[in-house]
Amino acid sequence: MSLLVVGSVAFDSIHTPTAERDRVLGGSAVYFSYAASYFTPVRLVGVVGEDWPQEHTEMLQARRVDTAGLQVKEGGKTFFWKGKYMPNMNDRETLEVELNVFGDFDPHVPEAFRDSRYVFLANGSPVVQAKVLDQMAQPALVVADTMDLWIQTQHEDLLKLLRRIDGLVINDSEARLLTEEENLVAAGMKIRQMGPRFVIVKKGEHGAMFFGEEAVYTLPAYPTAKVVDPTGAGDSFAGGMMGYIAAQDKHDEATLKRSLAYGTLVASFNVEDFSLERMQRIELDDLDQRLGWYREMLTIG
């Protein structure tokens, strides 16, 4: 079933303790779309500048990503992020940010996308996220991501948004910031009381926690001995998750749990190389094989 993502499309320059890459393909909507494309076609809404190479668009199109919502701003430059990962490959420092055309991103959802049943609002201002929702007909499931910046600077707008969405994906430190609860279980439960029917707290190398009407649980990350580049892990997680949900056209809690597992596994591939490189070398079969191992790992017997 139809799946829409609205988010950033970017060039990333990434420094890790052992390697670096300059101006590789990145952005939340890109990671999300690629990850979801193992399961379902994707509709992408984003913005780039005239420095954007057509070949990136073509690569996405070849993955069943409909780029009709990708605005190209003439005279503008694409969002650029440069960051450096610490030796633990989790903490990172932003070295440079040029918002460029993403700075005043005013997402226009093409008519043909407005009937999308599944919607993912990638990290962005809650005001902008709400504007996207205003354009949608009647989605079956809306899931959003957010970040510390919006929790701090657009708190009221974020609280309003939380009452309009079905699910929130948020990382551990942001969940603590939003709720002022140190305990993540308590934090997740508290966010549910702010509106979303379910909340997913991402813990990076420690996996993800789910808080729903029926269940609260933790799924660990897939053990990865060598993390090459964690950029996009959260968005590829969300993409795998939403892609599976859209493909099933169901969002009961059993489906959500399988979707979390797929999200976990897409992310586990994603971090094994820079940019989309590792994801570009796998297919759904590889995910299913890893899902078999993952299920075995979680079977206590």
Place this chain on the structure above:
Amino acid sequence: MSLLVVGSVAFDSIHTPTAERDRVLGGSAVYFSYAASYFTPVRLVGVVGEDWPQEHTEMLQARRVDTAGLQVKEGGKTFFWKGKYMPNMNDRETLEVELNVFGDFDPHVPEAFRDSRYVFLANGSPVVQAKVLDQMAQPALVVADTMDLWIQTQHEDLLKLLRRIDGLVINDSEARLLTEEENLVAAGMKIRQMGPRFVIVKKGEHGAMFFGEEAVYTLPAYPTAKVVDPTGAGDSFAGGMMGYIAAQDKHDEATLKRSLAYGTLVASFNVEDFSLERMQRIELDDLDQRLGWYREMLTIG
């Protein structure tokens, strides 16, 4: 089957952000013994001073803990630790330590304990841990714990010990320190190459990782919305684990996995109250009920 633990017996004064307790029963061997006692009788070797109340010994004896190896040093005082937990209930600061009689603990394993098939060397100097092993006849399985202090100050002795034990239980930051590997999966694998047939890396609220001959996996912690006192979580984890192994008298990887699950669940109860208080209010049935929920939580369906 016979299970021996050698470790500290202590009084703890514990400050958390919301409560405090003074001079409550603690120590690695005490937490371990109580946790193991759900599954099997335990033989305890430790040392206390003449301030030690006989009622604590009797409480342990009532739980099938054989205290014949608990030396009472006349004129001495029992090991005392005072600590303060930070709001995250994970990081802690030591406010006071009085090693007292534990300072020159020279464990004597009673003749009747030397045939123990299962041995747990709780955190202590690797020199002292090795002295315990020298006294044992032919244990089927020896598992040890250690800490940053020994990694830093008795490195060579610790490396020697690692070649004499079957399993090591170690926390995440210590695993990183011992191996100089930031990635915990890589760290766990590296420790196995130092000697132990299996390694368990404890991650507190994030669960535990297992590294064995056949498998590498992560089991998440049981979701706990309110951690009252994390003191003894690692030792009650080890106690639940070793207690189950000794009761089964098996240590194949399937048994080890179930033992890790039981360790996880005993620890999840332990942190719900101060000292042994929560553990004292449950029985094996409560662990089995939580194991049912835990299995369900880990079933992807």
